[in-house]
Amino acid sequence: MQNLSVIIAILGLSAMSYWLGRRRSIAVVGGLRSAAQLHSLPGYYGVLTGLWCAVPALLLLAVWHVVGQHHILDVVMSHLSGDYLTASAGQRRLLMDEVLRLAHGGAALGDVRPDVRAAAQEWIRLDALSRTAGGLVALSVSLIGASVAWSRISPTLRARNGVEWVVKLALVLCSLIAILTTVGIILSVLYEALRFFHLVPIFKFLLGTSWSPQLATRADQVGSSGAFGAVPLFAGTALIALIAMLVAVPIGLLSAIYLSEYADRRVRTVAKPLLELLAGIPTVVYGFFAVLTVGPLLRGVGQALGVAVSAESALAAGLVMGIMIVPFVSSLADDMLTAVPLGLRNGAYALGATKSETIRRVVLPAALPGIVGGVLLAVSRAIGETMIVVMAAGLTAKLTANPLEAVTTVTVQIVSLLVGDSEFDSPKTLSAFALGLVLFFATLVLNIIALRIVRRYSEQYK
Amino acid sequence: MASDTRDVVVDAAKFAVPRATVSAAGDQSAPGAAIDTQTIGQVTVQDPVMTARQVSVHYGAKKAIADVNIDIGRNSVIAFIGPSGCGKSTFLRCLNRMNDTIAAARVSGTITLDGKDIYDRSEDVVQLRARVGMVFQHPNPFPKSIFENIAYGPRIHGLAPTRADLDEIVQTSLRKAGLWDEVKDRLDQPGTGLSGGQQQRLCIARAIAVDPEVILMDEPCSALDPVATARVEDLIDELRQNYAIVIVTHNMQQAARVSQRTAYFHLGNVIEVGSTNQMFTNPRHKLTEDYITGRFG
Ligand SMILES: Nc1ncnc2c1ncn2[C@@H]1O[C@H](COP(=O)(O)OP(=O)(O)OP(=O)(O)O)[C@@H](O)[C@H]1O
Ligand SMILES: [Mg+2]
Numbered sequence: 001m002q003n004l005s006v007i008i009a010i011l012g013l014s015a016m017s018y019w020l021g022r023r024r025s026i027a028v029v030g031g032l033r034s035a036a037q038l039h040s041l042p043g044y045y046g047v048l049t050g051l052w053c054a055v056p057a058l059l060l061l062a063v064w065h066v067v068g069q070h071h072i073l074d075v076v077m078s079h080l081s082g083d084y085l086t087a088s089a090g091q092r093r094l095l096m097d098e099v100l101r102l103a104h105g106g107a108a109l110g111d112v113r114p115d116v117r118a119a120a121q122e123w124i125r126l127d128a129l130s131r132t133a134g135g136l137v138a139l140s141v142s143l144i145g146a147s148v149a150w151s152r153i154s155p156t157l158r159a160r161n162g163v164e165w166v167v168k169l170a171l172v173l174c175s176l177i178a179i180l181t182t183v184g185i186i187l188s189v190l191y192e193a194l195r196f197f198h199l200v201p202i203f204k205f206l207l208g209t210s211w212s213p214q215l216a217t218r219a220d221q222v223g224s225s226g227a228f229g230a231v232p233l234f235a236g237t238a239l240i241a242l243i244a245m246l247v248a249v250p251i252g253l254l255s256a257i258y259l260s261e262y263a264d265r266r267v268r269t270v271a272k273p274l275l276e277l278l279a280g281i282p283t284v285v286y287g288f289f290a291v292l293t294v295g296p297l298l299r300g301v302g303q304a305l306g307v308a309v310s311a312e313s314a315l316a317a318g319l320v321m322g323i324m325i326v327p328f329v330s331s332l333a334d335d336m337l338t339a340v341p342l343g344l345r346n347g348a349y350a351l352g353a354t355k356s357e358t359i360r361r362v363v364l365p366a367a368l369p370g371i372v373g374g375v376l377l378a379v380s381r382a383i384g385e386t387m388i389v390v391m392a393a394g395l396t397a398k399l400t401a402n403p404l405e406a407v408t409t410v411t412v413q414i415v416s417l418l419v420g421d422s423e424f425d426s427p428k429t430l431s432a433f434a435l436g437l438v439l440f441f442a443t444l445v446l447n448i449i450a451l452r453i454v455r456r457y458s459e460q461y462k
Numbered sequence: 463m464a465s466d467t468r469d470v471v472v473d474a475a476k477f478a479v480p481r482a483t484v485s486a487a488g489d490q491s492a493p494g495a496a497i498d499t500q501t502i503g504q505v506t507v508q509d510p511v512m513t514a515r516q517v518s519v520h521y522g523a524k525k526a527i528a529d530v531n532i533d534i535g536r537n538s539v540i541a542f543i544g545p546s547g548c549g550k551s552t553f554l555r556c557l558n559r560m561n562d563t564i565a566a567a568r569v570s571g572t573i574t575l576d577g578k579d580i581y582d583r584s585e586d587v588v589q590l591r592a593r594v595g596m597v598f599q600h601p602n603p604f605p606k607s608i609f610e611n612i613a614y615g616p617r618i619h620g621l622a623p624t625r626a627d628l629d630e631i632v633q634t635s636l637r638k639a640g641l642w643d644e645v646k647d648r649l650d651q652p653g654t655g656l657s658g659g660q661q662q663r664l665c666i667a668r669a670i671a672v673d674p675e676v677i678l679m680d681e682p683c684s685a686l687d688p689v690a691t692a693r694v695e696d697l698i699d700e701l702r703q704n705y706a707i708v709i710v711t712h713n714m715q716q717a718a719r720v721s722q723r724t725a726y727f728h729l730g731n732v733i734e735v736g737s738t739n740q741m742f743t744n745p746r747h748k749l750t751e752d753y754i755t756g757r758f759g
Contacts, residue, residue: 264565341602343598343600343602344602344604344605345563346560346563346596346598346602347598347602347603347604347665347668348604348614349560349563349591350558350560350591350595350596350598350669351591351592351595351614351615351618351668351669351672352588352589352590352591352592352615352618352619352672353588353614353615353618354588354618357618361604361614361618362604362614365604365605365606366604366605
């Protein structure tokens with residue numbers, strides 16, 4: 001009996017018990033018309049019966065499977081000839097793998113010891129037995145659960161509270177999954193990063209000013225020193241993020257002020273969706289725009305002015321990224337501005353403030369915490385953005401403050417380090433995880449600061 | 463000039479309205495007859511600070527108030543009473559052109575301040591609102607310090623050239639609003655941290671700080687408890703020495719306690735205007751009488 005068919009059967013039983021439980025709850029009070037005498041709506045009794053039918057049985061099935069597999073292996077291995085018991089842990093492991101591989105129908109590698117072959121046969125037999133037994137036990141638990149729940153249905157049974165409890169448990173489990181996933185990701189990045197820091201000292205990584213992760217594949221190769229100083233990457237990231245914010249904050253904030261305070265309704269209904277459309281453009285398309293339009297344009301302007309602008313420049317990437325972030329800033333700021341109570345505006349108007357005085361001195365300060373929070377979120381987006389910079393900023397890790405030169409960012413390097421074939425334990429590949437860790441901490445710190453600012457202001461003003 | 467003395471007002475407050483006494487006077491409109499929307503009573507006063515003539519307001523196509531005629535006297539309090547939705551707030555907002563901030567509102571008619579039409583093209587609405595201050599139903603201090611709340615108006619109108627002047631204005635305004643002793647040690651604390659009653663007095667102080675001639679108050683005590691209300695009422699009575707005050711209230715006792723004149727609004731019309739004393743003891747219009755005696759609204 002396969003586990004899958006057992007699961008399907010249990011779910012079918014559960015659906016049936018829903019229906020039966022619902023019907024019984026109506027029956028015990030003598031018809032739908034007197035359903036008001038029930039503590040809960042009939043549906044709740046149904047759900048409760050269904051849950052009692054499915055949940056314990058499925059849990060049991062899972063536990064049975066895990067424990068059973070373990071136990072079978074133990075039993076089978078103990079039948080092996082005496083040397084197994086005295087073998088080292090490594091050899092035991094090898095034998096176990098061999099038995100399991102044979103049992104799962106894998107081809108034999110070379111000569112197979114007869115006792116191993118026999119053990120595999122035994123494993124197959126026991127496994128089938130265990131599955132059948134487990135399936136039968138689970139099905140009976142399912143039936144028992146359903147009938148116990150069914151028989152306990154009475155007008156005073158608090159089915160609704162029971163279901164509520166289960167719902168709460170399910171919600172807790174879901175949030176646990178989300179949290180555990182985050183923790184898992186952090187731990188795995190941390191683990192790989194630590195391996196990297198074994199190979200390259202952390203200070204060299206954080207403070208070194210030269211980045212060239214190409215390792216020498218031949219001894220006589222030149223220029224492949226394998227330097228892992230990440231400062232140029234941090235500087236490039238910061239430079240591009242700064243340019244992006246210089247574009248996004250004024251444009252986003254001012255357009256939000258225009259839209260929420262000055263624009264009449266007709267303009268607003270057209271302009272706001274248009275602005276938000278910017279957020280829906282895939283970043284690759286922004287990348288094209290940066291490479292094919294903004295880059296050459298800047299270059300042309302540079303030539304006209306007699307300034308050297310490289311084809312890939314921090315400026316082009318930053319400008320386009322700034323445009324991309326405008327809708328974030330503006331829609332967040334717009335929400336914050338419209339959330340400022342009308343009473344405050346009226347208070348200012350009634351004192352004889354003009355519109356712009358009201359906005360500057362009353363509305364903006366009141367909305368500031370939200371706006372600052374939005375801007376910081378936009379910064380962490382700018383730092384994490386990859387596609388535009390991959391296409392428009394280049395791969396040259398140069399430490400420069402000149403926005404007209406090509407720079408590279410943390411995310412771009414992570415991409416280029418992991419693209420292509422490379423062993424998973426070379427410092428080149430591992431350095432990607434170290435960079436990822438730094439990126440993670442940077443955004444984490446930004447978010448914490450954003451939350452603090454927001455909290456401080458809201459304490460002061462609410 | 464409304465010359466009612468404080469004593470008379472107190473008399474009106476003490477007056478527990480026995481229906482039988484006043485019903486005899488309420489013979490203005492016969493039952494079943496169309497409502498007479500002509501304003502009766504004392505519309506005009508001598509040397510008014512503001513006058514309203516034939517003022518109507520539409521919100522879109524909907525008429526909110528129609529042909530309101532009324533004078534606001536100097537150094538006195540006039541109360542606007544009437545059932546909910548009858549247009550008291552709408553008319554009040556006409557007096558400092560706060561209706562300009564409502565896109566749908568259209569105002570017609572003439573309103574003057576010291577004889578000059580406030581809706582005239584040459585009139586600066588910003589200046590007007592400095593001269594006709596407003597206090598709202600819900601206290602709305604700015605999310606700034608107590609000091610900055612008061613200093614805001616004088617700053618934008620350039621009333622305080624030096625810091626010393628500003629300190630002076632803040633102090634006198636808070637004193638006049640009866641709030642100085644409670645907040646003098648924490649002027650740098652946020653105004654939103656005060657109690658509701660203190661916040662409302664802060665808003666009054668804020669309005670006083672720009673030295674207006676008229677102060678409009680729209681149900682200023684409706685969000686306050688009785689103790690805070692009593693303080694604000696005392697304050698209004700003191701402010702009368704220097705300002706003309708218009709107060710909208712749903713509280714008959716409050717109208718009787720603080721005002722010298724009362725106007726009764728009904729479905730967008732001013733039905734009756736008169737001295738508070740007369741309105742509460744001897745209303746001339748049936749609708750006024752019904753409202754004041756609690757039979758309606
Ligand atoms: N901003 C607005 N837009 C459209 N109609 C409005 C607006 N403000 C008020 N009105 C309408 O105008 C009429 C008068 O409203 P107003 O607020 O002046 O009444 P009120 O006498 O102050 O009532 P209350 O005692 O409840 O405050 C009401 O019918 C109201 O629905
Ligand atoms: Mg009102």
